[in-house]
Each structure stands twice: as C-alpha cells, then as structure tokens.
Amino acid sequence: MVAKTLFGFEEILAKELRDLGAQKVVVGNRMVSFYGDTGFMYKANLCLRTAIKILKPVTSRKIKNENELYDFIQSIRWNDYMTVDDTFAVYATVNSDLFNHSKFIALKTKDAIVDRFRKEKGRRPNVDLSFPDLSVDVHIQRDLCTVSLDSSGGSLHLRGYRTNTNIAPINEVLAAGLLLLSGWEGQSDFLDPMCGSGTIPIEAAMIACNIPANLNRKEFAFERWLDWDMDLFEKIEEACLNKTRNFSHSIIGMDKAPSVVRKAKTNIENANLSDFIKVKEQNFFESEKETEGPLHILFNPPYDERLEINVPEFYGNIGDTLKRGYPGTNAWFVTGNLEALKHVGLRPSRKIKVFNGKLESRLLKYEMYAGSKKAKYQREE
Incomplete structure (x- = not known):
C-alpha cells in the first residue's frame, strides 16, 4: 500500500507506520510504501496523523500510448471492486514525457471502465465526483502506470471535528x-x-x-x-x-x-x-x-x-x-x-x-x- 503525505513529513509518517506494525516500510517523495492486510489498512486510515491518503494498489503495467492505457485499464476485473449500480470517480497524476494531461488520462480510464461493464452487463455505472462508491487512482511515472483504489476518500486532514474555521486555518x-x-x-x-x-x-x-487521529471522521x-x-x-x-x-x-x-x-x-x-x-x-x-x-x-x-x-x-x-x-x-x-x-x-x-x-x-x-x-x-x- 501507499500512504501519501506532505513534503518533509515522510520520515515521520514512516515512523508512525512502523509503530503501528506496518511491514516493508519504504520512504519515497511525499509518500511511504508499506505492506499490510485489510485490517491494517483500516487501522492506518484511523490512526495515522501525517497521512493524506492511503492507496491500495490493484495492478501496474508499462504503457507507451493512450491505446495501451485503454487496453490495460479494460483488462482489470472491475466487477471484483464494484457493481454496475455503484458510482465511481477517477483521479490521475502524471509525471511522464509520454503523457501530458492528467485529466485526459482520467477520462480515458473512465471510458475503459465503462466499456468493460457495457460488454459484460449491457449497461454502465455512473460517475460521481462528489461522493463515489469507488475512487480509482491512476499514477503514471514515466512509462509505468499504477492503478490503485483510494481507501480514504476525502483527504485524511478532514478529521471531522472542525466545523468552525477562521481566515487561513492550518491543515x-x-x-x-x-x-x-x-x-x-x-x-x-x-x-x-x-x-x-x-x-x-x-x-x-x-x-x-x-x-486515533481520525476517530471523529464520519466515513472512509x-x-x-x-x-x-x-x-x-x-x-x-x-x-x-x-x-x-x-x-x-x-x-x-x-x-x-x-x-x-x-x-x-x-x-x-x-x-x-x-x-x-x-x-x-x-x-x-x-x-x-x-x-x-x-x-x-x-x-x-x-x-x-x-x-x-x-x-x-x-x-x-x-x-x-x-x-x-x-x-x-x-x-x-x-x-x-x-x-x-x-x-x-x-x-x-x-x-x-x-x-x-x-x-x-x-x-x-x-x-x-x-x-x-x-x-x-x-x-x-
């Protein structure tokens, strides 16, 4: 799994993860990767103070163009993660010379998911950017495309206790x-x-x-x-x-x-x-x-x-x-x-x-x- 964080907090987040019992903790740039089971994913979302999101990778593949991206996304068994009656949203980040626009990547991913459901079920799930049943995260680093599920939803800084704010509140x-x-x-x-x-x-x-940092959060x-x-x-x-x-x-x-x-x-x-x-x-x-x-x-x-x-x-x-x-x-x-x-x-x-x-x-x-x-x-x- 991957825990995203802010610049300069990577080592702190890594220590938090180790203290919680994460395995194979590796520090990256504004993120820390680790291994854990489903229960640990729940615990990480509930307890981590310096994580913004917890992503659960599904699969990854090297791709060179938009057609390869489409075929890769469509090859994933999406009915293992959602039904045709569920809503979904796709978010993409791109750091590659092969692809320039994250919004285009998100749109192409959405099309591939929808088309797979059409072929299998005869109809398609709807997109809901505000409150989806499944949030799909697509990350392209050079030619490597990683598809993950966002287990957190809204950013984990939204603890749930702050209902009144002033000008320039701190995250x-x-x-x-x-x-x-x-x-x-x-x-x-x-x-x-x-x-x-x-x-x-x-x-x-x-x-x-x-x-626990997110004890007051309404939902993950x-x-x-x-x-x-x-x-x-x-x-x-x-x-x-x-x-x-x-x-x-x-x-x-x-x-x-x-x-x-x-x-x-x-x-x-x-x-x-x-x-x-x-x-x-x-x-x-x-x-x-x-x-x-x-x-x-x-x-x-x-x-x-x-x-x-x-x-x-x-x-x-x-x-x-x-x-x-x-x-x-x-x-x-x-x-x-x-x-x-x-x-x-x-x-x-x-x-x-x-x-x-x-x-x-x-x-x-x-x-x-x-x-x-x-x-x-x-x-x-």
Whole structure:
C-alpha cells in the first residue's frame, strides 16, 4: 500500500507506520510504501496523523500510448471492486514525457471502465465526483502506470471535528506533523498563543493522549467497498481506543478575538477534548508564562498572506514577548514569510523546511533560557 503525505513529513509518517506494525516500510517523495492486510489498512486510515491518503494498489503495467492505457485499464476485473449500480470517480497524476494531461488520462480510464461493464452487463455505472462508491487512482511515472483504489476518500486532514474555521486555518495533517517534528509527545504543559480555530491544541491533545487521529471522521471510502468488514473495523477501533493514555499536564489555546475563541471551543467540544484543552481570550503580546515547569509552545502566526499585519512590528513583538515573558520554554512557530524572520530578534536553534499548501515555509525553534544562555551552561557544569 501507499500512504501519501506532505513534503518533509515522510520520515515521520514512516515512523508512525512502523509503530503501528506496518511491514516493508519504504520512504519515497511525499509518500511511504508499506505492506499490510485489510485490517491494517483500516487501522492506518484511523490512526495515522501525517497521512493524506492511503492507496491500495490493484495492478501496474508499462504503457507507451493512450491505446495501451485503454487496453490495460479494460483488462482489470472491475466487477471484483464494484457493481454496475455503484458510482465511481477517477483521479490521475502524471509525471511522464509520454503523457501530458492528467485529466485526459482520467477520462480515458473512465471510458475503459465503462466499456468493460457495457460488454459484460449491457449497461454502465455512473460517475460521481462528489461522493463515489469507488475512487480509482491512476499514477503514471514515466512509462509505468499504477492503478490503485483510494481507501480514504476525502483527504485524511478532514478529521471531522472542525466545523468552525477562521481566515487561513492550518491543515490538520500539517498541524500534527509540525507537532511531531517539534518533538511533542505530551511530556509537559503546552501553549498555542495564537490558536485560531483550535487545530494545533486539538492535535496536541490527541497526540498526548494517543487518541486515533481520525476517530471523529464520519466515513472512509473503504466502507463502500464490496469487501467492507464492519466487524473487523469495530474490533480495530476498540483496540486502538484501549491504547489511549492519561495526560497530566495542561494544554492552553490563546487568542485575542472573542469570536475566534468561541469557534475554537466549539471545535474542541466536537473532538470531545474539553477536559484536556482550555482556551482563553488574551493577547499573546500582553501575556507571560503562568507555570514554573517546562513549557512547549507551537503556533502558526499570520504570514501577511491572507491576514494583513505590520510584519516588522508583529514579528518583533513575537521575539520581545518570548524574551520577556517565557523563560525556560521551547518555542516553535511556522511561517511562510521568510523575510519576517529578520524582525524576530532571536536566533533559532533549528530551522526545518516545510510547505503550507504550495507556500514554502519554515518551522523554527527558539530556546528561551531562564536568565542568560551563558548562565545556563555555567549551572549545568
């Protein structure tokens, strides 16, 4: 099988898969391949935090032109995967000098599937791009065409808990990946000082408590497959829930806008995490650390892409607030405005390249010492 992911998350996803029990895990470009049975496919969709889709390959063949593509697709026993009364959709990606247009590949694939059913059944299944019974994925790399079934359906970042959003909400898979890249495992108190609709605190709580990432999702595509095994899925879901753990620290979300705080609270309630996350109305630039122990901060400040801000002043205030109010803290934030980093006034100890959609971004770590950095080293000696 193949799990698709975002740039920079491949190694994290591979670790997730190994921890779940996947076999023969191989890291690729924005994807990780692995072996597992049907039950593991269910578990991967339910539990993986950094996967966008889980594809189940059907077959592959080398092809050189559209006629060979058509013959290849028509040779597949499609009635093993759907009936003539089911709906389907085809999605294609192409990286080849032989083929130029993914939409044409999808159309040719659709024609081949329809024509096979016409020959066998005398009628054809219908296409439904919005909510198909079967999603077919066609990937052409040079001359190799791989046909897979999309077991997830809609992207796995659609967890199911976020019903209220603000301008420029962070993708749930991106939020989970950033948290894992930052080393978050639930080992301390946590703060998102610009929490928006609450995605980062929610993902932080789910990691801390080992709650399956897609527990709140309404449906997966495999639930419409001919071999759907509800009893097996329910056993796997129960086993995963039995592995949840207690969390003894605090997770705080903060935002200065009352309407934003209300939306965050609604999403947290939807995720059934109100016992673990508190959200308060407060301006980060007027705040300070409230606990004496270690504090893990991760946030997604505005980039000036869809939210207009005075970049030098805003990012300068981020640095000033961290220096003044948050000693003894590992502070992480992600930004797609690389010029803005010049105004923070702090030197990051780590920079990690990531993408927020198509926007190249950086995840940065700032180690805020209690007292001077020199004094810290003297105390350790």
